[in-house]
Amino acid sequence: MTAADSLATPMTAVDPSLTGPAPAPITLFGASTPSGQALIGLAGDRPLTVAGRRPPPCPTANGEPLPFLRCDLDDHGVPVQTPAGRLLSFAPIWSFAPWLARWASQEPESFADLQGVVACSSSSVITKRFAANRFDRDLVRRLRQAQDLLTSTCTAHRVPLRILAPTLIYGQAGPLGDRNLSQLRSLLRRLPLLPLPDRGGLRQPIHCRQLAAVALHLADRLSAGGPDPSEPVLLPLGGDDTLSYAAMLQRLQGATVPGDPARRCRLVALPPRLFQLLATPLLLLSPKGFEAVQRIGSDLAGFTPAHSILGGAPEAFPVHPLVP
Ligand SMILES: NC(=O)c1ccc[n+]([C@@H]2O[C@H](COP(=O)([O-])OP(=O)(O)OC[C@H]3O[C@@H](n4cnc5c(N)ncnc54)[C@H](OP(=O)(O)O)[C@@H]3O)[C@@H](O)[C@H]2O)c1
Numbered sequence: 001m002t003a004a005d006s007l008a009t010p011m012t013a014v015d016p017s018l019t020g021p022a023p024a025p026i027t028l029f030g031a032s033t034p035s036g037q038a039l040i041g042l043a044g045d046r047p048l049t050v051a052g053r054r055p056p057p058c059p060t061a062n063g064e065p066l067p068f069l070r071c072d073l074d075d076h077g078v079p080v081q082t083p084a085g086r087l088l089s090f091a092p093i094w095s096f097a098p099w100l101a102r103w104a105s106q107e108p109e110s111f112a113d114l115q116g117v118v119a120c121s122s123s124s125v126i127t128k129r130f131a132a133n134r135f136d137r138d139l140v141r142r143l144r145q146a147q148d149l150l151t152s153t154c155t156a157h158r159v160p161l162r163i164l165a166p167t168l169i170y171g172q173a174g175p176l177g178d179r180n181l182s183q184l185r186s187l188l189r190r191l192p193l194l195p196l197p198d199r200g201g202l203r204q205p206i207h208c209r210q211l212a213a214v215a216l217h218l219a220d221r222l223s224a225g226g227p228d229p230s231e232p233v234l235l236p237l238g239g240d241d242t243l244s245y246a247a248m249l250q251r252l253q254g255a256t257v258p259g260d261p262a263r264r265c266r267l268v269a270l271p272p273r274l275f276q277l278l279a280t281p282l283l284l285l286s287p288k289g290f291e292a293v294q295r296i297g298s299d300l301a302g303f304t305p306a307h308s309i310l311g312g313a314p315e316a317f318p319v320h321p322l323v324p
Helices: 003-007 034-042 093-106 108-112 134-156 181-190 208-225 245-254 272-279 281-285 287-295 306-310
Strands: 026-029 048-052 068-070 086-089 116-120 161-166 193-197 234-238 266-270
Touching: 026 034, 034 048, 034 208, 086 093, 086 208, 093 108, 093 116, 093 134, 116 134, 116 208, 134 161, 134 287, 161 208, 181 245, 193 245, 193 272, 208 234, 208 306, 234 306, 245 266, 266 272, 272 281, 272 287, 281 287
Parallel strands: 026 048, 026 086, 048 068, 086 116, 116 161, 161 234, 193 266
Antiparallel strands: none
């Protein structure tokens, strides 16, 4: 049985609204991200509190105002206690993990009452682990240290934990949109042509709504009966479609309205060696930029597809809504 098989349960089987007892409260960090906004939209009748440094732009669900808990994860004072129940975080894991560890050490009894924690890390912890530049190596180190801290804190207090490591999050939810594929589309709108390697470069982008649905599903499972010990704590996660970098850009072009300038940009397929040769001058100007361009030809896919956890049909890329 694969990790995805063991995690997959039809949504109806765990939807608390259908199974009787009132759903345990959820406290959401990172509500002011597209994924956080999507989660607010999907939460249904689950009692939800949003926590962060400032209220999110859309502080309502189903027309009802959401309780807001002011909390700076980087504030080293006494950790703010959240309502008992479940914690879900789309905030940077290197801020969330030490905050949780401080709470566990200062208030172990209230901490142990938590029914589950679902936190977002990044697939960069896998895909950038052999990076040559210092910036990416530091990123991997910070992600890994935070994941380890989160795991040891929750294990010590028997709090069920899942860490999501999503790749390439895109899409719009409420007033918020991604800043990666939408920026690529802006580039397509400005350039007459864009060279790309003609082979490789697989990607598995995940829409913020899919990520939010998986996070909510896992949070429900954790509090429904505790975690299955055979399930891995870390879940590398992607969208349902795996496609080459060039195909991803073509689909983005196809998703724009007729006449959009992004459609005019010609994608020029080059043999990988020629593509790399053209990128060489960047090595002197920005080693990080050079590696980013090199990575265009790398296969960054093979993650668990969202639909295999949610139990529905696969969704083709791009899932809508996109950033307008
Ligand atoms: N963007 C991607 O493609 C990508 C890819 C893989 C993984 N991820 C992960 O997915 C999650 C969402 O990513 P993102 O790029 O949309 O958002 P992000 O920039 O990583 O995180 C921003 C969110 O974290 C909250 N936050 C930051 N510092 C905080 C603090 N000290 N105290 C309380 N809240 C704090 C912010 O809330 P306020 O500023 O409102 O307080 C905001 O809601 C993150 O965990 C990220 O690491 C992102």
